[in-house]
Amino acid sequence: MRAIQYRTIGREPELVDIPTPEPGPGQVLLQVTAAGVCHSDAFLMGLPREQYTFGLPLTLGHEGAGRVAAVGAGVDDGLLGVNALVYGPWGCGQCWHCAQGMENYCSRAADLGIVPPGLGAPGAIAEYMIVDSPRHLVPIGELDPVTTVPLTDAGLTPYHAITRSLGKLRAGSSAVVIGAGGLGHVAIQLLRHLSPARVIALDVSEDKLELARSVGAHEVLRSDAGAAEGVRRFTGPAGAALVLDFVGMQPTLDLSMAVAGVGSDVAIVGLGDGQAAAQVGFFRGAYETNVAVPYWGARHELIELVDLARQGVLDIAVERFDLDDGVEAYRRLLAGTLRGRAVIVP
Ligand code: NAD
Ligand code: ZN
Ligand code: ZN
Numbered sequence: 001m002r003a004i005q006y007r008t009i010g011r012e013p014e015l016v017d018i019p020t021p022e023p024g025p026g027q028v029l030l031q032v033t034a035a036g037v038c039h040s041d042a043f044l045m046g047l048p049r050e051q052y053t054f055g056l057p058l059t060l061g062h063e064g065a066g067r068v069a070a071v072g073a074g075v076d077d078g079l080l081g082v083n084a085l086v087y088g089p090w091g092c093g094q095c096w097h098c099a100q101g102m103e104n105y106c107s108r109a110a111d112l113g114i115v116p117p118g119l120g121a122p123g124a125i126a127e128y129m130i131v132d133s134p135r136h137l138v139p140i141g142e143l144d145p146v147t148t149v150p151l152t153d154a155g156l157t158p159y160h161a162i163t164r165s166l167g168k169l170r171a172g173s174s175a176v177v178i179g180a181g182g183l184g185h186v187a188i189q190l191l192r193h194l195s196p197a198r199v200i201a202l203d204v205s206e207d208k209l210e211l212a213r214s215v216g217a218h219e220v221l222r223s224d225a226g227a228a229e230g231v232r233r234f235t236g237p238a239g240a241a242l243v244l245d246f247v248g249m250q251p252t253l254d255l256s257m258a259v260a261g262v263g264s265d266v267a268i269v270g271l272g273d274g275q276a277a278a279q280v281g282f283f284r285g286a287y288e289t290n291v292a293v294p295y296w297g298a299r300h301e302l303i304e305l306v307d308l309a310r311q312g313v314l315d316i317a318v319e320r321f322d323l324d325d326g327v328e329a330y331r332r333l334l335a336g337t338l339r340g341r342a343v344i345v346p
Contacts, residue, residue: 002346003126004326005057006041009049013060013327019123021130023072028079028088033145035124036063037329037342038153038182043271043332044119046332051274054120061344062088063117064124075134083145084137085306086124088116089296091328094137101226101299104160125326127299138211138302143309150182150316150341151305153296157269158187158244159305160297162194165242165265169195174235176259177201178223179246179270182214182341185317187244192216193200193313197241198233202255203228204336211317211339223251228258239286246287248272248285266291318343 001020006013023029044052064086064091089215091106092114098106106114114132117123122130131137140148156236162175167176175197177187184201185208191199192215201212208232209220222232231240238263245252246254248270256266257278266289268278278291279333308314329342 001127002323003059004061004323004344005059006045007057009052011058011341013045013330015327016057017034018059023070023075023130025073026075026133027072028068028075028134028137029062029070030066030084030129030131030328030345031065031069032066032124032126032129034065034149035061035344036150036152036154036182037333037344038063039333040271041118042330042333043274047321058118058120059122059126060118061124061126061129062118063149063154063239064088064117064129065140065149065152066124066129069128079134079137082137082139082244082306083141084139084304085148086117086129086135087138087302088118088152089100090114090116090121090132090136093133103299104296125202125323125344127323132272135299137296138306140306143306146320146343146345147316147318148309148316149304149343150186151309152302154182154341155186155305156297156302157294158183159190159301160220161244161267161269162187162190162242162295163301164292164294165267166195168263168265169197169240171196172242173241174198174200174239175242175244176231176240176256177212177244177246178252178255180208180217181246181338183269184244184246185211185340186214186314188212188215188217193308199233200231200240202231207339215315221281223255226281227255231255231259235259235261243267244269248276250276253278257289260286260289262286263288264290268293320345
């Protein structure tokens with residue numbers, strides 16, 4: 001089968017031909033119908049050899065959708081033919097976090113060597129993929145996998161980051177979204193749907209600001225040296241109740257702390273360069289600001305997102321690429337010219 005793999009540190013990913021996998025006991029084989037391209041893929045491919053821990057060759061893709069093509073021993077064959085999304089942050093299924101569906105925070109995954117598809121295990125940017133357990137499938141019925149697959153990360157990660165702060169988004173409050181890319185443009189829609197907050201979006205390109213406005217941002221601003229002052233003009237002295245930083249570089253972390261209001265939440269979602277840090281402490285920001293680094297989301301949250309998609313409240317912008325053209329999707333991601341999410345279709 002064809003797949004896109006990261007094979008050599010520092011080189012771009014490659015389209016390759018590899019054996020089609022077979023499901024082992026308890027596993028499911030999906031015929032992939034759509035796979036999303038995330039900036040985290042670019043982050044891991046930018047790591048120097050001494051920090052790279054994902055194994056090589058690595059079939060990329062941690063946003064996957066597919067049709068169940070075969071099941072391993074012990075798996076109900078009633079699943080055959082089912083269209084599903086793949087819940088990507090696989091955990092053990094047994095620990096306290098997993099028992100609540102928060103497999104993204106599984107306390108045993110590292111010890112057990114459990115890794116997500118595309119981030120250690122073979123990923124979704126291929127004709128077929130193995131899902132380690134039917135528990136990690138969320139059926140989507142007749143929904144279009146191409147526009148639905150970004151829910152698995154570009155939707156799930158902001159959904160988790162927003163719902164944990166919903167109590168702070170009262171009428172008259174402001175939410176700031178930094179970076180209106182794959183995740184950010186979904187975050188804006190979720191904020192609009194789930195809260196009465198005024199949404200202020202920032203990005204570095206006019207195209208992204210136009211996208212931000214078209215999906216519901218009340219205000220859009222260039223993310224430059226004057227950005228904090230610009231945001232403060234909209235929020236007034238109260239500042240923002242929630243700041244979502246989908247970039248995570250030093251200038252955006254500084255911006256986040258500068259616009260966060262008293263008792264606000266700052267969620268650092270973007271991985272940045274892996275070096276930046278938010279400054280907390282006296283004289284470093286508003287009192288009682290909570291700074292969090294959320295990672296992905298819970299299983300039940302992905303089910304909730306699919307329900308939202310069924311209700312038609314989300315309008316996910318996708319740029320579609322054939323698998324043969326998938327490497328180009330990564331070039332466009334790095335160039336910053338994608339509108340919304342790149343989705344690769346085998
Ligand atoms: P993306 O490339 O689609 O979007 C990033 C956006 O940020 C782009 O629109 C870009 O123009 C904008 N941007 C760049 N520099 C900026 C700046 N200084 N100020 C404002 N905007 C700026 O990326 P994505 O796939 O949406 O991922 C966003 C980030 O979130 C990445 O760092 C990714 O690795 C990370 N991520 C984290 C999690 C998690 O669980 N925490 C999950 C998925 C992605
Ligand atoms: Zn991701
Ligand atoms: Zn667990």
